[in-house]
Amino acid sequence: MSATTATVTGKSGRTGTPRPRGGMTRRRPVDWLLLALVVAGGILVLVPFYLVLVNSFKSPVDYATSGPLALPHELDFTGIAKFWERVNFPEKVWNSILISGVVSVLAVLISMLNAFAIGIGRVRGRTWIVLLFLMANLLPQEALLYPLYYMFKSVGLYDNIWSVIIVFTVIQAAFGTYLLSSVYGTFPKEVLEAASLDGAGRWQILWWVVFPISRPTLSVLLIFFFIWTWNEFLIPLTFLASNANQTVPVAISVLQGDRLMDVTTTSASALLGIIPTLIFFLIFQRTLTRGITAGAVK
């Protein structure tokens, strides 16, 4: 495992919390003031979450009498239940999981194949190929929207979750190719040579050497692709017309402004949109906050 990182790790011994040093950790009044400032900003960031959380469990009457800031007098689940049944929430969650799950696996696979050819195979013109993939990821999706809509209609994939799966596999794999190519470009040569001397072909080297060694990077990509696809909106909105195929963000947004959505039901709809991503965040938090920084500077 350490082989991948051996070439690139330097003196990264210093971790998050530096040891307190004499004098410098003395807290002056101004430090407390700055802490208060940052905490106040943090509270401001959390206020919308708090409002949605407390008001999802109120009845409309409770909301009208006690106002938005108060805790509910008693827990009332009608708003949540009403929205849950109206959109058939478990079905939407399943659609989102299916789409995001298949996309992330396929996109990682394609990124790996592409990056193997570019980073390790060093095919001719690879700088341009990487640039092409990067541009494909940066393009506004509107520029592909209508032709894709027309294409999927004519092959019968319109209003089918596979249309969305195919599109996002390509878009996410474009980013994955860009990132992974530079990672594989610094792959330790000795390991590849040793495998080659042992008589392994390219395909075997890919699966028995490159894949296991780069698995930490691949798993970060997998999580990213999952969450990015989960959060996508424009393409699922356009290609998944019928209720039964919609993803969580689409199902929630198309009901906004609906006459049946009273104030607490709308709040419940926002809460149900927050919960799945909050769960991912808690599960993947460590990998994620590190991964973003990995993607940042490449």
Add this chain to the structure above:
Amino acid sequence: MTLTTRTGDTTRTSASRTSARRTRRTTPPEQPAIPQGKGGTGGYWLYLLPGFVLLLIIVLIPLGWNVYLTFQKWRGVRAPEFIGLENWQKLFTDDAFWTSFSNSVWMILAMVVVPTILGLLVAALLFDVIGRKFGGKVGSFLRATYYLPQILPVVVAGIVIGWIVRPDSDGALNQMLGWFGIPDVDWLGRMPSALIVLMVVMVWVQLGYPVVIFMAALQRVDPELYEAAELDGANWIQRFRAITVSIIRPEIFVVTLTCTIAALKVFGPVYVITRGGPAGATLVPSYYAYQEFFTKRNIGYGATIATVLTIVVVIVSIIFIRVQNSVEQKERAGL
């Protein structure tokens, strides 16, 4: 464990770049990293084939087709009709088009300028003051707090804020203002409040991204540097400018580039909060193109707007990369 080291290195760009260069020098650049037996290097193209075919069908062909559509009048039903540059000429006299792009400037203010500046300040405070004097735990807890809105699907973030600014007396904001005797405001039904609401959503969503990236970048900074500067009598602002900003400049570039592109492409929040209203005042290019495609069914014109947006995105990326390269070159020359 391996993960830690991997990211530890990627944040320290210059170090990893030089080491990458070193490994490459040992292998000639046009040689594959695996020694070649029979077959040569051609076989690697096979690995690119699936990815490339998919890219062709899903991105390149639709992109070309979309440009072709800009010369057509098409309502999606009967055959398209060739009209030359008419769609392109229409852009110049179309107020909605210019409104949509001038709103992009407001989106850049809300998604790039404000979050980057605030993010720099928050990250520097968390790292330099709070992490150092109140412990790393407090710092990382606050960092996670600022990052929280980033994990939401952006439309859900829009719905959350949209819920708070509901019109009439049942909106949370209106209720709270009512305690001070302020009458109900139709936040989304008038300008400039509708645009301001959109901008607030974007600042709320975006802020966590620069905070997290900049804090990771600050791990590169040797704390002794700050201490030395402090002993030399440099105040916080001087240290911030001389040390923090100069060391994490690569990350500032990346954040401004990715956020600018995201700001140009913004769609979801406009769709769920204002639908471009009131009276088209909060249109953005992507929502305008979507409307032309699927509501008004002027497909050729929608394709033209989408093409302009694409060109702007490409130009912005090129400018950023150029500027970054020239800054890096100047730095190298200065050393």
